[in-house]
Amino acid sequence: MDQAKIRELRQKSAEIKLGALEAVYSASSGHPGGSLSISDLLAYLYFEEMRIDPKNPRWEDRDRLVLSKGHTAPALYAALAARGFLPREDLKTFRQADSYLQGHPDMKHTPGVDMTTGSLGLGISAACGIALAGKLKKKDYRVYAILGDGECEEGQVWEAAMFAAHKKLDNLCAFVDFNGLQIDGPVAEVNDPTPLDKKFEAFRWNVLVIDGHDFSQIETAVNAAKACSGKPTAVICRSVKGKGVSFMENNVKWHGSAPNGEQYGQAVEEIRASLQSL
């Protein structure tokens, strides 16, 4: 990947981070840590990879993205806003009683949301169903799912993993945002779901482990998934929870709490500063 492309994706990622933080700050509620850890991935998928049309969000042949870790909706909404699916200013209405931007993604009311998620484990199963429909209808769309590492403690994730491999859903690519933290603490201390790569391999998936903040590695993984026939692909993305905001990075406190005014100001400043250094 050339440097100009990387710079462009970093800008998009920053835009997603700023949108996600603004949503969470405006709501005084939400999940900033895991939103920031997937912003680079979303930037790549929405601005480089996915076949989508903001003017036709229900286009039958579009690629789909299921945010199985639905609590990080702020990043998804910010990506959709940046990509033109919804007005940027609506991010301020996140989690308000009269808003269509629900605390967790709602496909019925939000353009560009391909599946309602929030209850962990549901999204990856639904992504399997969408991939299966693609096979049945002989469509060439691809289905992306993003899971949390904590989410992989849900039994349903492994029901879905078994199903996807058995049905040879090679049009499905699942990313695991392996940031190492869940609400109650480090995943290694709560109920360690590792080794995730070995588990997916044992479930007969094509598996890659990458740095989830390296666009070249994301690109390589996505292309490897496309090239893999007969197997779904799992991409374990090593990531930093709270990525891009110094005081949020690797701090479990920011899993599900909103910054105050001062903290928000500092976070915005840091992300803007990182843009200037590009």
Add this chain to the structure above:
Amino acid sequence: MAEKIATREAYGDALVEFGAKYENLVVLDADLAEATKTVKFKKAYPDRFFDCGIAEGNMVAVAAGLATAGMIPFASSFAMFTAGRAFEQIRNAIGYPHLNVKIGATHAGITVGEDGATHQCLEDLGTMRTIPGMTILNPADAVEARAAVEAAILLDGPCYLRFGRYAVPVIHDSASFRFTVGKGLPLAAGKDVTLVATGIMVSMALEARELLKADGIDAAVIDIHTIKPLDKELILKAAAETGAIVTAEEHNVIGGLGSAVAEAVSEGCPVPVLRVGVEDVFGCSGKVPALLEKFGLTPSHIAFMAKEAVKKKR
């Protein structure tokens, strides 16, 4: 004596019949295809049948995904393992986004028989009824079951269909039968009390009506195949005309038809409502006729309750 057919048989046959007509119809099962009778569809349309193995939560959410891409999935297992085990997936992946998924639940109620309480679902009407936008169909016989399957296909939205394991009398005439979602069927007129029944209890309510005649009681009978949306208009009319109601269902008396009718009647036309059903206990193993007797799911018990209801009339 009427022919006896289990509604699950009619379900399997209907899937095959309508599979030809509706090419987006797909069927999922969770390792119970022989029992749920979806095996008939599997044989007829192997490319549109998916065995998900023993993983009901995944099956239900896979069905949701299929529906987002325009398929019409029927996800099948026993009532206990869909409305029971996969309740949360049905609620969040199907009900909340109002996706076009049909849950084909068989082996509902105590007529599962020998397998006993773990497999005898007596709660499904209750759990499904609390999901906004869920249509619930509980056919009384094979004719109604076939019609319910097509009605579910034509309905755009989530639908729970309840079928039984045990062969029950065919009470409807297939040539003249008309099924409308949300419309109860008045099967017999009467002036003293109305028997409001659903599922396998409908034929028993008709038998109870004959028993009541001997005691000089003239009972009306209504078949409620759609538990939700409930035909309140028909039920309130019956309450006004006969002044007493007895409900009958193969379900816990809490949460199902009896509850739904009592809610409607108490709000719209308060008259005595007595409920025949399993009285808030778990089932048990046994031969079906013995279990029906043990839990009071019989024409004679419906008749007894009807007489009690008549006594309570003002």
